[in-house]
Amino acid sequence: MLLKAKKASEALFFSPKRGDSLEKFMKEIKDIGLHYILTENYDAQVWKRHETLVKGDEAWPNYDKNHCYPLLIQITNQI
Numbered sequence: 001m002l003l004k005a006k007k008a009s010e011a012l013f014f015s016p017k018r019g020d021s022l023e024k025f026m027k028e029i030k031d032i033g034l035h036y037i038l039t040e041n042y043d044a045q046v047w048k049r050h051e052t053l054v055k056g057d058e059a060w061p062n063y064d065k066n067h068c069y070p071l072l073i074q075i076t077n078q079i
Contacts, residue, residue, distance in 0.1 A: 003034070003077045014070040022071070029075055039072040 002011040015022050029036050041047045053063040060068075 003075065005077075006079065008079050009077055011075045013073040013075060015073065016069055016071065017066040019066075022073075026073070033077075035076050035078050037074045039074070042072040 003009045015025070017023070026036055026038070050065065050069050053060050053068075054065055057063070
């Protein structure tokens with residue numbers, strides 16, 4: 001188990017949106033009483049590369065931000 005049951009703890013998770021799968025996952029987190037923070041721009045270098053790819057960089061011609069770009073999710077139990 002990533003989170004401790006009897007004291008405050010945090011798990012970090014990276015995932016692209018991929019349709020509505022991330023949204024469903026975050027709803028499950030909330031439904032079981034956990035909390036989350038979703039961060040899109042968590043690192044300047046990663047964000048800069050992402051922006052370049054969104055604009056049509058030839059290095060990754062089929063780049064799709066919803067399928068490829070990992071968002072940072074911080075999950076906590078806040079006991």
